[in-house]
Amino acid sequence: MxxxxxxxxxxxxxxxxxxxxxxxxxxxxxxxxxxxxxxxxxxxxxxxxxxxxxxxxxxxxxxxxxxxxxxxxxxxxxxxxxxxxxxxxxxxxxxxxxxxxxxxxxxxxxxxxxxxxxxxxxxxxxxxxxxxxxxxxxxxxxxxxxxxxxxxxxxxxxxxxxxxxxxxxxxxxxxxxxxxxxxxxxxxxxxxxxxxxxxxxxxxxxxxxxxxxxxxxxxxxxxxxxxxxxxxxxxxxxxxxxxxxxxxxxxxxxxxxxxQLAKLPEFTKIRRKNLGLFQQLFGQDPRFITQQEHGKSSAFCFPMIVKKAAGISREQVFEALKKADIGYRMITGGNFLRHDAIKYFNWSSVGEMTNADYAHDYGFFIGNHPVDLAEQLNTLHQILGEL
CATH class of the missing domain: 3.40.640.10 (Type I PLP-dependent aspartate aminotransferase-like (Major domain))
Known part of the structure; x- marks a missing residue:
């Protein structure tokens, strides 16, 4: 891939x-x-x-x-x-x-x-x-x-x-x-x-x-x-x-x-460099909500949420990613209240899970690795820019 x-x-x-x-x-x-x-x-x-x-x-x-x-x-x-x-x-x-x-x-x-x-x-x-x-x-x-x-x-x-x-x-x-x-x-x-x-x-x-x-x-x-x-x-x-x-x-x-622990500081340094490029490419893109860094992120991946008014659908994004041979997946496990297993739980909630639902229905993430991803991220930017 x-x-x-x-x-x-x-x-x-x-x-x-x-x-x-x-x-x-x-x-x-x-x-x-x-x-x-x-x-x-x-x-x-x-x-x-x-x-x-x-x-x-x-x-x-x-x-x-x-x-x-x-x-x-x-x-x-x-x-x-x-x-x-x-x-x-x-x-x-x-x-x-x-x-x-x-x-x-x-x-x-x-x-x-x-x-x-x-x-x-x-x-x-x-x-x-x-x-x-x-x-x-x-x-x-x-x-x-x-x-x-x-x-x-x-x-x-x-x-x-x-x-x-x-x-x-x-x-x-x-x-x-x-x-x-x-x-x-x-x-x-x-x-x-x-x-x-x-x-x-x-x-x-x-x-x-x-x-x-x-x-x-x-x-x-x-x-x-x-x-x-x-x-x-x-x-x-x-x-x-x-x-x-x-x-x-x-x-x-x-x-x-x-x-691996001995390599972790360098791994994180590279991941954060990739995060900087991702933010540069997509941080101002009006079609997507991107994860805003709080503190110092170790940049597990690159979450993206398609805005409702973006003029494109998440399904269109997924189709473009498939054609470009780019992997994607759900943001963590999405809104857990939307999963079948919740019927086994004793639970309540504080109001509606509006944002969790939004991320569940419109979000996805792209991978990050401790290697230089400039080629992959620039290609991602080009592919999504063409939608």
């Missing part, structure tokens, strides 16, 4: 690292997972990081950890404020733990949650807010953080699409009680499959360690806050304390994560 949605980012360094693990014969979670966690935590200036097998699992473990806290755990029926646009697995763990979702519309220009509606979303049952930075563009994380602290809410930050984005000199993913990340093939760095959560809270960290690994005590620090060690070493080795999962990553995933 002339202009793909996603492209491989592995080089010789990743291939050598993979061979190192293959030659060792040891593939399950071990030294490289621990090393990657330490480096990732340091990169984000956080105390703790826990690697899992996907960003979706990171959201699951983060939600579960907040439900098993000793003091003030989340309980079935508690309300959680969420944006109308995100990926499905932002919401699914909330439903699976019996939480009630309160949907808030997004801003059309940023595609992130409309923080002016947060006070209207708040009730006596509200216990948490989920902040999502869409497609590399930081949400108003400082506002959400302040709102959560003022009202005594947990703040779960889903940063699976926005690794290396920044707001006010802080990395996205570090504003919440827990932040989650994804290392899927098309994301800012790839570990084939993989995810991470970060936190400064020791109890949440220890809960995440146990929940990741069958809910047992193995891998817990000596000073665990979750249980008192017994004297029977035989039974202690197979002691389960939480209803956990097996969402462990492997050494192959972690060892390439180490190499």
């Amino acid at each position: 002339f202009y793909e949605l996603a492209t491989p980012t592995f080089g010789e360094e990743e291939h050598v690292a993979l061979k190192k693990v293959i030659d060792s014969g040891f593939f399950t979670m071990g030294q490289y997972v621990e090393k990657f966690e330490q480096q990732f935590a340091a990169y984000h200036d956080k105390k703790y990081a826990v690697m899992v097998n996907s960003g979706s699992s990171a959201n699951l473990i983060a939600t579960a950890a907040l439900c098993f806290k000793k003091d003030s755990p989340l309980k079935p029926g508690d309300e959680v404020i969420v944006p109308a646009i995100s990926w499905a697995t932002t919401y699914h763990p909330l439903q699976q733990y019996g939480l009630k979702l309160k949907f808030v519309d997004v801003e059309l220009d940023s595609l992130n949650i409309d923080v002016s509606a947060l006070e209207d979303a708040l009730t006596a049952e509200t216990k948490m807010i989920v902040g999502v930075s869409i497609l590399g563009n930081p949400a108003a994380l400082d506002v959400i953080e302040s709102f959560a602290k003022h009202h005594g809410l947990y703040f779960l930050e889903d940063n699976c699409e926005s690794l290396d984005a920044e707001l006010n000199g802080r990395k996205a993913g570090t504003f919440g009680d827990i932040g989650t990340f994804s290392f899927f093939f098309s994301h800012h760095i790839s570990t084939m499959e993989g995810g991470m959560l970060v936190t400064d809270n020791e109890e949440l960290y220890q809960l995440a360690l146990s929940l990741r690994n069958h809910g047992w005590t193995r891998g817990q620090p000596d000073n665990s806050l979750l249980f008192e060690k017994q004297h029977d070493d035989f039974n202690e080795a197979y002691r389960f304390i939480l209803p956990g999962y097996n969402v462990r990553p492997g050494e192959l995933h972690a060892v390439v994560g180490i190499e």
